[in-house]
Amino acid sequence: MSETILIIEDERLLGSELQHHYRKQGYEAIWVENCADARRKLKSRSVDPLLVLSDLNLPDGNGMDLLEENAGNLNGCEWVFLTGYGDVPDSVRALQLGAFDFLTKPCPQEQLDMTVHSALRSAQAQRRLLAGAHDSSQRYQPDSFIGSSPAAAQTRQMLQQLSQVPYSALILTGETGTGKGLAARILHYSGSRAKQPLVELNCAALPKEMMESELFGHEAGSFTGAKGRHRGLMEQADGGTLFLDEIGEMPVDLQAKLLKALEDRKVRRLGGEREISVDIQIIAATNRNLQTDISEGHFRADLYHRLSVFELRLPALQERPSDLHELVPSFLAEFNAKSGKKVSQLSPRVWGMLERYLWPGNVRELRNVLERCVMLSTSNVLPEQWLQLQSAPLPPATAIPVSPTSTAYSPSVPDKQDDDDLICFRLDGSLGLDDMVGDIISRMLEKHEGNVTEVARVLNTTREKVRYRIEKFQLR
Ligand SMILES: Nc1ncnc2c1ncn2[C@@H]1O[C@H](COP(=O)(O)OP(=O)(O)OP(=O)(O)O)[C@@H](O)[C@H]1O
Ligand SMILES: [Mg+2]
Incomplete structure (x- = not known):
């Protein structure tokens, strides 16, 4: 569907010229000559314009009153006034009403x-x-923060509580990949501002020079290359939440401007005269130690105090290893669904590797590892060779199924977990013969350090058959 511009203009020549001009540019340009027609179209929703280009003085009223009537529906539609009679108070009123x-x-x-x-x-x-x-x-509710360890449960409870209270600023801390971005989305989408915008700025991703105009916006020509007017992210987040990710990377001079804007609840675009009121809630996130940054002069203490009205620290995965038993099945289900695979079996050996690993990249790293394993799997057993973790000595390989719930795996399931010569398989139909054979060959190869002749001898078969299965199950 083409994009619609509603032109409200009583000067016939200008109205038809504008309509012709924007139609030529590929827009659906609809022209009406008075307030009544415009009101009818907007009310009945027979047009859903992205832009209303309106005259001020119309034969049956004032374009500004029309804007005021529609003030509640402005999200997703901008108003521009084009008038021969407008004066300064008019323009101030128009902009206060939300005109572009x-x-x-x-x-x-x-x-x-x-x-x-x-x-x-x-x-x-x-x-x-x-x-x-x-x-x-629907996607980002407190329950989306997975884990039933005490640390995860406490985090979830805090998210639940915080989403119920109006706060002007909040800071999320925690190592990389612990779920700060996820927590920010949960806080926004389960809170009272859920229907308003969540606008995100990653302070580490933008060059310093661009960050200010991104945040505050700019007027045309306010600096070299500033084409046209730009509404800053603070303005775009009006009514909703501004998520300032990696706030520790924000330059100190900009921190001062941000603090002022937060205190005054007003922004001024670069090169602009006017102050624009904004009602935003700020969620800031960092994996840095801001106290150290403050003592070293890289972060302003006053901004820190303003933001840290509430501080929520996301626990590292290492502090809550039991949550692996919920996180792993949940991510497997997600990647299975994406790839059409059915990976559902993890050997105790793999579980041991996952549990012993320190997860410096936290949940993000776990997700990435599991995604790789699912994509490269050739059976329903999670392929150990694609874990590629640096881990301590391992328990024996016994495949057991993972269920989508937290009780999926209990390390005591195989009776003799430490018995190196024991392999157990569930006979409940969850494992095919190929899976079992693959697992046996894989275990044997490990036990005999990859010596195919020895594996063939112990299994009373030929080297060719072993080699064939190594190829088939991609065991190397
Ligand atoms: N408790 C959790 N339950 C479910 N998914 C999680 C959990 N924690 C993190 N994740 C997922 O892990 C990934 C990484 O999380 P996220 O991007 O929120 O981390 P972060 O703390 O913002 O990391 P960084 O500091 O590197 O930006 C995301 O896909 C997120 O959805
Ligand atoms: Mg993040």
Whole structure:
């Protein structure tokens, strides 16, 4: 569907010219000549414009009143006024009501086009956010933070509690991959601002020079390369949440500006005169020790105190190894669904490796390891050779199924876990013959340090048959 522009203009020549001009650019340009027609179209939702380009003085009313009537539905639609009579108080009122811009006639076509295109981009961005918000609200609830260890349960309870209270700022700390991004989404989508935008800025991903204009926005020409007007992320997050990821990477001078904006609840675009009120909740995240950064002068103590009204530390995976028994089945299910595989068996040996590993990259690393294993699996047994973890000595290989619940694996299942010559298989249909054969050959190869002749001798078969199965099950 093409993008719609609603033109409200009583000067016939200008109205039809604008309609023609934007139709030529591929937009669905609808032109009405008075407030009543515009009101009808907007109310009945027979048009759903990304942009309303409106005159101010119309034969049956004022374009600004129309904007005011629609103020509750502005998300995903921008308003630009184009008027011959507007004065400063008018433009102030229009912008206070949420108009994108206020231009006076005659306006050079180039300038109008630039404003129109910026406004359309802004409306499209809002729509993308809105479309994602519905799915996200279902996806990001406190229960999405998996784990029943005391540390995980406490985190979940904190997320639950925090999502119920109005806070202006909050800080999430924790090592890389512990779920700070996940926690931020849960806090937003399970809180009262869930239907408003969640806008994210990763302070480590943007060059210092761009961060300020990203955050505060800019007016056309405010610096070299500043084409058109840009609404900053703080403005875009109005009513919702601004997630400042890796806040420790924000330059100190910008930290001061951020603090001022938070205290005043107002932003001023770069090169702009006007202060714009914003109502945002800030969630900041860092894996740095901000106290150290403060003592070294890299982080402002006043901003830290402003943000750390609430501080939530996400526990490292190493502090809650029992949660592996919920995380692993959950990630396996996710990657199985994505790849059409059915990996469901983990040998105690693999479990041992997972449990002993220190997981410096935390849950993210676990996800990545499991994704790799599922993608490269050739049976329903998690292929050990793709774990590629550096681990301590291992228990014997006995495949047992993982269930999607936390009680999936109990290390006491095989009776003689330490007996190196024992292999147990479940005979409940969850393992095929190939899986069992593959597992036997794999165990034998390990026991005999990859010596195929020895494996063939012990299994009373030929080397060719062993080699064939090594190839078939990709055991090397
Ligand atoms: N408790 C959890 N339950 C389910 N998934 C989790 C959990 N913790 C983290 N994850 C998942 O692990 C991945 C990494 O988490 P996330 O990106 O939130 O970490 P982070 O703390 O923001 O890391 P970084 O500091 O590197 O940005 C994500 O896919 C996230 O959904
Ligand atoms: Mg993150």
